[in-house]
Amino acid sequence: MSEQVQNKGGESTGWSPYLAGALVGLLAIISVYLTTTLMGKSNYLGASTTFVRAAGLLFQSVDPAHVAENAYYVKEKVKVDWQFMMIIGIFFGALISSLMDKSFKLEAVPPTWEKRFGSSIAKRAIFSFLGGIVAMIGARMADGCPSGHGLSGMMQLSMSSFIALAFFFGVGALVANMMYRKGQ
Amino acid sequence: MSTEQILGLVTGIFFGFLLQKGRVLRYDKQVGAMLFKDMTIFKFMLSAIIVGMFGILAMHDMGLIKLSHKAMNVGAILVGGSLFGIGWAVMGFCPGTSVGAIGEGRWHAVFGAIGMIVGAGVYAELFPFFKSTVLSWADFGKIGLPEVLGINHWVIAVIFTIITLIMFRWFEKKGI
Numbered sequence A: 001m002s003e004q005v006q007n008k009g010g011e012s013t014g015w016s017p018y019l020a021g022a023l024v025g026l027l028a029i030i031s032v033y034l035t036t037t038l039m040g041k042s043n044y045l046g047a048s049t050t051f052v053r054a055a056g057l058l059f060q061s062v063d064p065a066h067v068a069e070n071a072y073y074v075k076e077k078v079k080v081d082w083q084f085m086m087i088i089g090i091f092f093g094a095l096i097s098s099l100m101d102k103s104f105k106l107e108a109v110p111p112t113w114e115k116r117f118g119s120s121i122a123k124r125a126i127f128s129f130l131g132g133i134v135a136m137i138g139a140r141m142a143d144g145c146p147s148g149h150g151l152s153g154m155m156q157l158s159m160s161s162f163i164a165l166a167f168f169f170g171v172g173a174l175v176a177n178m179m180y181r182k183g184q
Numbered sequence B: 001m002s003t004e005q006i007l008g009l010v011t012g013i014f015f016g017f018l019l020q021k022g023r024v025l026r027y028d029k030q031v032g033a034m035l036f037k038d039m040t041i042f043k044f045m046l047s048a049i050i051v052g053m054f055g056i057l058a059m060h061d062m063g064l065i066k067l068s069h070k071a072m073n074v075g076a077i078l079v080g081g082s083l084f085g086i087g088w089a090v091m092g093f094c095p096g097t098s099v100g101a102i103g104e105g106r107w108h109a110v111f112g113a114i115g116m117i118v119g120a121g122v123y124a125e126l127f128p129f130f131k132s133t134v135l136s137w138a139d140f141g142k143i144g145l146p147e148v149l150g151i152n153h154w155v156i157a158v159i160f161t162i163i164t165l166i167m168f169r170w171f172e173k174k175g176i
Helices: A017-039 A046-058 A063-070 A071-076 A080-099 A111-117 A120-143 A144-157 A158-178 B003-021 B027-034 B040-061 B074-093 B093-102 B109-132 B143-151 B153-174
Strands: none
Touching: A017 B003, A017 B040, A046 A063, A046 A071, A046 A080, A046 A120, A046 A144, A046 B093, A046 B109, A063 A071, A063 A144, A063 B003, A071 B027, A071 B093, A071 B109, A080 B003, A080 B027, A111 A120, A111 B027, A120 A158, A120 B027, A120 B093, A120 B109, A144 B040, A144 B093, A144 B153, A158 B074, A158 B143, B027 B074, B040 B153, B074 B109, B093 B109, B143 B153
């Protein structure tokens, strides 16, 4: 840890994104192979379907009949499956890694946001929440997010993923530039 | 836990570990890419895509795995992709990275994650409406770029890699 390069914030800079990314590519290969061999189904890295299952599980505790009848929950199957556990794993993996290199930091408002919109936690929370709603409606409509389309779809050269990623990023860049335009 | 669940958990731990090491779980990195100031997430994603692509295409050619394309439904991809872009810029996280961000202490990502669970619930309720509107415009099904272009997948993979390496060189030259 001590030999790692320190940036100006005094926080270790981690690994090269090229190396960490390439290892994720390797993880994707191993993971597709293992799920095919052990589960009989080729599973690719993805994240957004888990949010549907989480919503279904929560809703189920209030109104199980409604969830059982809803066409979308029936289609996506409300259960704690491979991808659901993978999402839980992401939390622990990030926790372990950040504790190991001491980059774990409790942060209420991200620096870039704070510089532009101030340090109000409530303001950040409201925008995050609303952004989350819109993003997930979009991800479910497009049937994937930057993991499912961006990583897994691109690796398979899926037609839909090339266009989806272009829209994700193109529209994202447009909105971000509007939000952070100077003199506003 | 079942084999399936253990396999998922272990895969996720490695995935989260690497996402954190690549420093892509940060709001500042995600929005930084959208503002063309810090292309870390692109370096990370494109490196993963290139390595994964060669392995997956090879395993598919050998008959070891099945591909799982997502449908090229025009309305779904254009409208859904745009909505995701808007939400991604405002929230500053995508679904997978929001969970990882919470893991490394950036707890404000919790609000985005809750919003996404609500959004998934809203989508489930509106699904019949979307099915009869946006999703019914035109659907080309589960197709790959090689079939659409009529070009061998290895040729596309090599071209894709060359373009990516040129982009990497440009990122490094610009220092972004």
